[in-house]
Amino acid sequence: MHKKLLLSGAAALAMSAPAYAQDEDHGHEDDEIIVTASPIGHPEHESIIPASVLTEEELASRGEASIGQLLRQEPGVSATFFGPAASRPVIRGLSGDRVSVLDAGIGSIDASSVSDDHAVAVDPAMAKRIEIVRGAATLYYGSSAAGGVVNVFDGRIPDAEPEGGLDGALRTSLATVDDSVEAAGGFDALVAKAGDTSIVFHGEGYYRNTDDYDIPGFAESEAFHAAAEAEEGDHEGEEHAEEEEAFGTAPNTAMQAKGGAVGGSVIFPDGYIGVSAKFARSLYGVPGHQHHEAEGVMEAGGHGEEAVNIDLEQNRYDLMGEFNKPFLFVDTTKIRFGYADYTHQELEGDAVGTTFNNKGFEGRVEFLEKQYGNFRGASGFQVKHRNFEAIGDEAFTPPNITDQFGVFTMREYETDNWHVQVGGRYEHTKTEADTVSLSRSFDAFSVSAGLGVEPADNLFFGVNALRTERAPAPEELFSNGPHLATNAYEVGDPTLGIETARGVETTLHGEFGRLSATVNGFYTDYKDFVALTPTGAEEEEIPVFTFGAHNAVFKGFEAQADADLFSLADFDVSARAQLDYVKAKFKNDGGAVPRIPPLRSIFGLEATSPYVDLRGEVEIAADQKHIADYELPTDGYTLVNLAATFRPGGEDSGLSVQLRADNVTNEEARLATSFLKDVAPLPGRSFKVTLRGEF
Structure with a gap:
């Protein structure tokens, strides 16, 4: 059952997105267990920290090329959208180094947090499950999770025997908006067994090829075009648009991607241990570099005549294990380690402009302690x-x-109706930039305390107070040069200190017969919030932006309601409505924090049966006029998506065909969270067919 901890306060109940599968029963027993929000897993309806799960079936129905686009319609989540290949999640208006994209609990070990035009090395093609934590997860995952976590599980290290000794899935799809061809598949096989111990092998692979995607009209927005005309003169601006502006297609948005992995585990009665090796290769266009610029507007691609493409490679090796044999005060031990060698080259035509290399490793060990009465803990x-x-x-x-080195602990006290949780983390970070002879060290302390109560059956209220600290990222400290992707000459500040957040989050979840509803609210006050802001100066004919410490406030909510409406013949009809909003401003002058998503609502309707599922969705985004300096306002949009899934052999056959029509009305839609919003809108009308088989 897919129940996210978000409730809609909207009165209307309408259409459910293709991604929003519903179960017939809203009871607690079907809630997914969240393991990302806390070392001690909790059902969704009992999680004090707002979190949610997307299942394998839901992920397969979306079929997006990037993590950001895949999750963009989740409550409280938007995307950076630097083209379809490079799109990172934005959670509650926060992105970059404050949102951590994890690969089964370990960082992606790439360069995606350095710049929005850098793709995440975790491809969603083989994802079996994704957990989203909205709000600070600093206590368990460190400074880079100060705004939230997206944890992607692909199962390449098996943790259980496959049913019948072999299981897997294959998927292929075609789409019209970019003439895409995609294929993905994976399997688990029992290769040996001796007594209660077994060896399971895993293999997977994917391939994706797309052309430049279609758009409803001009690539440049009206606001951007008007700003350019004001700078160049009315007549000259009109001539430029007629001769040079892209129409009907977003230039340089094609991509090619492929990857695969092998893994194996030894599974025994008290747990498992396994290893895997994975490779990822992609070549994708970076849109926006051919567009002219409007002076005084911070947008990507103002410079550069050559099309820019990124050639990305990553080789990664992982180890994971879980041991459920108690010793001393420990009940369960979990280990996770990953090493990756990552590189990408930015190609300007045939020439290599810039090469980014990142070699790194990350490891974590968790001890779940034995329960003593109503007390339990983890460290x-x-x-x-x-x-x-x-x-x-x-x-x-x-x-x-x-x-970086961090230690954390949490304590819980739980009765039938009450749930108390406290936790803390100490983290030491040392960053050195040899070429400029700079070195900084930071000691960060983070704490949180939460209270949950279930005053009645199927009703849960939780509140969590937090004080977290984040060490500045190396880019914020040491940058000093032109960053053409964002059309900014970025200057870091090596004297930056710890960024401190104090906040409170609340969640209310209720189930009332056929209706299930949840609402989350949050308020976070930042001291020394690190932001990239304009100075008004220019360097090498590029606007200068500096990383500086500011005081800021982020506040907002996410809400969602699900309802089982009625049954008609073999169809069960359900509905969903959701609403999310975030407002972020600097306290010193009241100005807006840049690239914040607007108020958004989604309404959906779904009819399911053993042989056919029908789904439809309307997404409505408001205008974003609360903007920062060097930003342009963003017009709202309404997107209509439809989908039909056919299972010729019934729901247990494992074979399905899905037909999707996205952006049916061919609406021009631009994300306020994207650097490219005024030169690269979202894709236009698209028809997609997906064939999926399970065995």
């Missing part, structure tokens, strides 16, 4: 090493090495 430690360098024309950050 652990985490280590991280990153050796990062940028070489070439756009090396705006000097080579740097970062080492």
Whole structure:
């Protein structure tokens, strides 16, 4: 059952997105267990920290090329959208180094947090489950999780025997908006068994090829075009648009991607231990570089005549295990370790402009303690090493090495109706930039305390207070050079200190017969919030932006309601409504924090049966006029999506065909969270067919 901890306060109940599968029963017994929000897993309806789960079936129905686009319609989540290949999640208006994308609990070990045009090395093609934590997860995952976590599980290290000795899935799809061809598949096989011990092998692979995607009209927004005309003169601006502006297609948005993994585990009665090796390769266009610029507007691609493409490679090796044999005060031990060698080259035509390299590892060990009466706890430690360098024309950050060590603990007290949770983390971070002879060390302390109460059956209220600290990222400290992707000459501040957040979050979840509803609210007050802001000066004909410490406030809510409406013949009809909003401003002058998503609502309707599922969705985004300096307002949009899934052999056959029509009305839609919003809208009308088989 897919129940997210978000409730809609909207009165209307309408259409459910293709991604929003519903179960017939809203009872607690079907709630997914969340393991990302806390070392001690809890059902969704009992999680004090707002979190949610997307299942394998839901993920397969979406079929997006990037994590950001895959999750963009989740409550409280938007995307950076630097083209379809490079799109990172934005959670409650926070992104970059404040949102951590994990690969089964370990960081992605890439360069995606350095710049929005860098793709996440975790491809969603093989994902079996994704957990989303909204709000600070600093206590368990470190400074890079100050705004939230997206944890992707692909199962390449098996933790259980496959049913019948072999199981797997294959999927292929075609889409019209970008003439895409996609294929993915994976399997688990029992290869040996001796007594209660077994060896399971896993294999997987994916392939994706797309052309430039279609758009409803001009690539440039009306606001951007008007700003350019004001700068160039009315007549000259009109001539420029007629001769040079892209229409009907977003230039340089094609991609090619492939990857695969092998893994194996030894599974025994008290747990398992396994290893895996994975590779990822992609070549994708970076849109926006051919567009002219409007002076005084911070947008990507104002410079550069050549099309820019990124050639990305990552080789990764992981170890994971869980041991349920108690010793001393420990009941369960979990270990996780990953090492990756990552590189990408930014190609300007045939020439290599800049090369980014990142070699690093991350490991964590968690100890779940034995329960004593109503008390239980968990503790652990985490280590991280990153050796990062940028070489070439756009090396705006000097080579740097970062080492981080953290220890954390949490305590819980739980009765039938009450749930008390307290936790803390200490983290030491050392960052060195050798070429500029700079070195900084930070000691960060984070604490939280939460209270949950279930005053009646099927009703849960939780409140969590937190004080977290984040060490500044190397890019925020050491940058000093042109960053053409964002059309900014970025200057870091090596004197930056700890960023401190104090906040409170609340969640209310209720189930009332056929209706299930949840609402989350949050308020976070930041001291020394690190932001990239304009100075008004120029360097090399590029606007200068500096990383500086500001005081800021983020506040908002996410809400969702699900209802089982009625049955008609073999169809069960259900509905969903959701609403989310975030407002972020600097306290010193009241100005807006840049690239914040607007008020958004989604209404959906779904009819399911053993042989056919029908789904439809309307997404409505408001105008975003609360903008920062050097930003343009973003017009709202309404997107209509439809889907039909056919199972010729019934729901247990494992074979399905899905037909999707996205953006049916061919609406022009631009994300306020994207640097490219005024030169690259979201894709236009698309028809997609997906064939999926399970065995």
